[in-house]
Amino acid sequence: MKATVLVRPKPGILDPQGEAVESSLRQLGFSVAGARIGRVVDLEVDASNPDAARTEIERMCEQLLANPLIESYEIEIQA
Amino acid sequence: MSSTSPRIAVLTFPGSNDDRDALLALEGLGASGVPVWHADERLPDVAAVVLPGGFSYGDYLRCGAIARFSPAMKALAEFASEGGLVLGICNGFQILCEAGLLPGALRPNSSLAFICRDVVLRVESTDTPFTAACAAGQQLTIPIKHGEGAWFADADLLAEVEAKGQIVLRYTDNPNGSIGDVAAVCNERGNVMGLMPHPEHAVDPLLGSTDGALILGGLVEAAREASRTPASTAVG
Numbered sequence: 001m002k003a004t005v006l007v008r009p010k011p012g013i014l015d016p017q018g019e020a021v022e023s024s025l026r027q028l029g030f031s032v033a034g035a036r037i038g039r040v041v042d043l044e045v046d047a048s049n050p051d052a053a054r055t056e057i058e059r060m061c062e063q064l065l066a067n068p069l070i071e072s073y074e075i076e077i078q079a
Numbered sequence: 080m081s082s083t084s085p086r087i088a089v090l091t092f093p094g095s096n097d098d099r100d101a102l103l104a105l106e107g108l109g110a111s112g113v114p115v116w117h118a119d120e121r122l123p124d125v126a127a128v129v130l131p132g133g134f135s136y137g138d139y140l141r142c143g144a145i146a147r148f149s150p151a152m153k154a155l156a157e158f159a160s161e162g163g164l165v166l167g168i169c170n171g172f173q174i175l176c177e178a179g180l181l182p183g184a185l186r187p188n189s190s191l192a193f194i195c196r197d198v199v200l201r202v203e204s205t206d207t208p209f210t211a212a213c214a215a216g217q218q219l220t221i222p223i224k225h226g227e228g229a230w231f232a233d234a235d236l237l238a239e240v241e242a243k244g245q246i247v248l249r250y251t252d253n254p255n256g257s258i259g260d261v262a263a264v265c266n267e268r269g270n271v272m273g274l275m276p277h278p279e280h281a282v283d284p285l286l287g288s289t290d291g292a293l294i295l296g297g298l299v300e301a302a303r304e305a306s307r308t309p310a311s312t313a314v315g
Contacts, residue, residue: 013231014256016191067141067177070184070231 001045001053002078007066008038041065050077084111085302088125090155090171092117092146095133097168097279104279105129108292110299117149126302127164128155130171132224132277142185142227143173152178164208164305165271166298169225172263172273181264181273182240183232188225189256195224197287198276199251200262204244207269208301212293218251219290221276228275229256230264243267248274 009015015036022035043060047053057075066073087110091098102112113123117135122128136145146152152174159165159180167175175181188194197220202213213219232240237259240246248263255275263274278291 014186014189014229016187016189016256020191064140064144067144067184069233069236070186 001047001050003043003045003053003057004076004078005041005043005057005061005065006038006074006076007041007061007071008073009036010070010072013070038071050079053077083303084109085127085299085306086111086113086123086125087127087129087299087302088113088115088122089129089131090115090117090151091131092133092135092149092170092174094135094137095131095170097132097170097277100277101129101131101168101279104282104291104295105299107282108296108299110302115151117146117151120150120154122151122154122158126305127166127298128158129298130155130165130167130174131279132169132171135170135174138170138227141173141177143170143175143177146170146174147178156180159266159271162268162270164298164301166209166294167271167273168277168279169223169228169275172275173227175271175273180271181266182236182245183230183258183261183264185227185275186229186231186256187227188229188254191226193224193226194228194254195222196254197222198254198262200248200276201251202247203249204247204265206244207247207265207272207297209263209265209272209294209297210247211301212297219248219293220288221278221281221291221294222288223254223276224280225255225275228254229258230261230275231258232261240264247272248276 018036061073249260265272278294281288281291
């Protein structure tokens with residue numbers, strides 16, 4: 001089963017990468033009010049159903065893929 | 080059995096690059112340095128462990144996030160829980176935070192730039208083995224060299240570590256966006272400390288400062304003391 005995990009810096013956490021990209025986009029003439037940079041993890045997991053996959057991936061996020069102090073995560077399971 | 084030269088391990092991970100400097104500095108301060116490879120499941124008989132700077136596992140995922148799975152880290156956690164002295168420098172600090180042995184996390188510098196220069200630190204707490212040789216409020220000049228050294232804690236965690244006196248060193252002129260100007264924190268018990276600056280690079284007048292010798296010398300002295308007494312009562 002394929003899944004994608006989106007890891008983002010939590011709101012309020014300084015994201016200098018996002019700020020640098022936002023400023024570069026402005027220099028290109030784009031009207032941008034904010035840019036935040038996170039991480040995408042594409043996973044292929046052994047799971048019998050989407051719920052089981054989600055439970056398993058949540059544990060992966062808590063233990064390794066995200067640092068809960070500074071990052072939030074979102075799990076998308078591909079049908 | 081001589082305890083005049085305490086044994087201090089320096090734990091090398093794939094990508095560590097300050098391990099030899101740490102060993103050299105510790106030996107210069109009277110310790111017997113013991114190199115330990117991260118794959119070792121057991122720590123040798125030592126009085127303290129230093130996690131050196133570098134880029135363990137290429138800083139993949141997050142700095143220090145992968146190194147905490149090294150076999151030696153399990154032994155290190157046990158060593159720390161028994162009161163063993165542990166000092167994490169730069170990447171070592173990042174690893175200790177990721178392993179949950181120290182509070183907070185290290186984030187990219189606010190400038191996004193890799194910063195390599197001397198900084199001035201203020202000693203906030205002398206109530207740790209690492210700063211016992213310093214005076215409260217003393218200013219130390221020690222270099223930093225990192226791209227991800229901005230210590231982060233949310234408001235609750237910051238209030239908690241401040242209240243418990245776990246902030247050991249602060250920058251006098253914050254170079255990296257660290258919350259509360261924090262340069263070094265310790266655990267509640269005070270036997271584990273992490274700092275972004277590199278004391279091992281400030282132990283010789285030729286390098287511009289010897290203030291790092293106060294930190295590492297404090298560790299050597301505490302290790303010497305710990306070698307004389309069981310680990311469980313060495314600190315506390």
